[in-house]
Amino acid sequence: MRNLFAFIYRFRAFLIFVMLEALCIFLIVRYNTYQGAAVFNSANTYVGQVLEFQSGITDYFRLASVNSTLARENAALRQELMLYQLEAQADSTDKLDTVFYAPSDSSRAHPFMLHAGRVINNSVRRTNNYLTLAAGSQDGVKPGMGVISPNGAVGRVKTVSKHYATVTSLLHSQMLISAKIKKDNTFGTIKWMGGDYRTALLDYIPLHVKPAKGDTVVTSGYNTVFPEGIMVGTISSVAKEADKSFYTIRVKLAVDFAQLSFVYVVDNPRRVEQDSLELEAGILPHE
Known part of the structure; x- marks a missing residue:
């Protein structure tokens, strides 16, 4: 536990930066129609590829x-x-x-x-x-x-x-x-x-x-x-x-x-x- 707190304290600035960046991206996507649609379509593409790969593996064993x-x-x-x-x-x-x-x-x-x-x-x-x-x-x-x-x-x-x-x-x-x-x-x-x-x-x-x-x-x-x-x-x-x-x-x-x-x-x-x-x-x- 002490090592975990030491790690967080050591990289506190970077972790805060990442959290703020994630918050900004969420707000942009949530309240802007164009950006939200673009992210949604991209996510569907990647998720579809992952699911297709998973399905191919499952079908092979079947x-x-x-x-x-x-x-x-x-x-x-x-x-x-x-x-x-x-x-x-x-x-x-x-x-x-x-x-x-x-x-x-x-x-x-x-x-x-x-x-x-x-x-x-x-x-x-x-x-x-x-x-x-x-x-x-x-x-x-x-x-x-x-x-x-x-x-x-x-x-x-x-x-x-x-x-x-x-x-x-x-x-x-x-x-x-x-x-x-x-x-x-x-x-x-x-x-x-x-x-x-x-x-x-x-x-x-x-x-x-x-x-x-x-x-x-x-x-x-x-x-x-x-x-x-x-x-x-x-x-x-x-x-x-x-x-x-x-x-x-x-x-x-x-x-x-x-x-x-x-x-x-x-x-x-x-x-x-x-x-x-x-x-x-x-x-x-x-x-």
Whole structure:
């Protein structure tokens, strides 16, 4: 306390000067319209800049929460889009002779649901690549479910814990995806052969078909993992080899696996029923 009084006594003249200056500024601003408006506008500018800086810092630390919310909203919107596409296909069948085909209401019910998940680990340089998602059993994720991104097919869920899930990437030597050429519905299988993570092979396309560079390849829907019509990629090259009965077709994948951040896990409530029926009939499921 003694030091404080000593400090005030030592700088008493300067402190009195500062107080009088502050009083003068207050009186000028308070009783002069022009000066008051100028100070008010300047203060608003600086305060606005400070608040903007503060808001930027706050928003930065909220990005993870905001992205998760947006991913859930996008999952709901994408699910609605899939429902719309399914209904459009069903409406087209209504034009057929109802004696041979009468679509029921149950056939219009969209069987797929989407769960958003954030990618927290990913690999693209190995022979067998995996992803890890920050979504688990408490989020409705189960082993065997398909995984897609806004750009196309990604892989299939392998293991699940309460909060996390591992995914067998399309960039895996044992991962096969049932696909088709969109323009003529020719069925084949997508398989990654290693090397370039942006390119895969489309196998089992017979020689009587006429695939061309630039043709779109989508999921066939011949399984319980992926809905029909999910983008896989576009044909980048077509080769006919003398000793083979199928084309050698390379596909440029639509998904850039090196930049995955959020994905959607595909939940098919009818999967168990279809899988058990095909297993009972001795039918090997398509990948």
